[in-house]
Amino acid sequence: MRDVTDVHEEFDGERLPPGQHETSSFPVLSKGDVPSVPADSTLDVWGAVDDERSIPLETLEALESERQRQDFHCVTGWSRLGCIFRGARFRTVADLVGTSEDAVHVLFHAHDGYTTDLPLRDCLRDGVLLAWELDGEALSGEHGGPLRVVTPHKYAYKGAKWLSGIEFLTERKRGYWERRGYSGTANPWNEERYVSDTAD
Numbered sequence: 143m144r145d146v147t148d149v150h151e152e153f154d155g156e157r158l159p160p161g162q163h164e165t166s167s168f169p170v171l172s173k174g175d176v177p178s179v180p181a182d183s184t185l186d187v188w189g190a191v192d193d194e195r196s197i198p199l200e201t202l203e204a205l206e207s208e209r210q211r212q213d214f215h216c217v218t219g220w221s222r223l224g225c226i227f228r229g230a231r232f233r234t235v236a237d238l239v240g241t242s243e244d245a246v247h248v249l250f251h252a253h254d255g256y257t258t259d260l261p262l263r264d265c266l267r268d269g270v271l272l273a274w275e276l277d278g279e280a281l282s283g284e285h286g287g288p289l290r291v292v293t294p295h296k297y298a299y300k301g302a303k304w305l306s307g308i309e310f311l312t313e314r315k316r317g318y319w320e321r322r323g324y325s326g327t328a329n330p331w332n333e334e335r336y337v338s339d340t341a342d
């Protein structure tokens with residue numbers, strides 16, 4: 143198992159980022175109800191890629207996967223330390239479709255209409271997983287099953303639950319919360335919560 147709970151060292155911070163408190167439960171935070179995700183759903187990948195694809199979830203789960211220990215920081219102030227996720231790395235999927243030379247940004251799409259965006263380089267890190275397992279069990283619906291993104295180096299709104307698509311972009315498009323004033327960069331150790339905290 144890969145342990146990425148040391149990611150705070152890269153940002154010269156403590157394991158618990160400033161202004162966060164630790165919770166042992168795993169709260170659920172969604173903008174609406176849990177959407178129904180069809181059993182035969184696919185992960186659609188399009189935009190600035192060589193090979194646009196609709197990947198059946200069972201194909202995705204047959205790719206090389208990894209178990210990781212990660213911390214999870216919600217922008218509203220709670221952190222759950224030491225979550226064990228299993229999933230495929232974002233990078234594995236990027237390699238599968240081949241990213242165009244001018245791809246610089248990514249917009250994640252979800253079955254509840256949620257979107258969130260990140261620079262491509264932030265998505266290619268080891269810790270960014272398309273996850274289907276949490277703490278040894280299939281990811282529950284409320285936590286984003288069957289497939290969600292986790293981004294341990296960012297506030298958790300960067301991790302789309304009920305992932306339906308990945309759009310590769312040549313320039314930034316903003317996601318759901320990013321259009322409503324949340325930080326584009328979302329670094330928990332710099333407390334980049336709202337746009338006024340950051341450059342963008």
Ligand SMILES: Nc1nc2c(c(=O)[nH]1)N[C@H]1C(S)=C(S)[C@@H](COP(=O)(O)O)O[C@H]1N2
Pocket residue numbers: 168169170171172173174215216217252253254256284285286298299300301302303304
């Ligand atoms: N599709 C979707 N993904 C989402 C959200 C959402 O509303 N819809 N909320 C985000 C927010 S703000 C957080 S903190 C985490 C919460 O994940 P959890 O409910 O598993 O704790 O999911 C993120 N991903």
Ligand SMILES: [Mo]
Pocket residue numbers: 171216217218298299
């Ligand atoms: Mo959040």
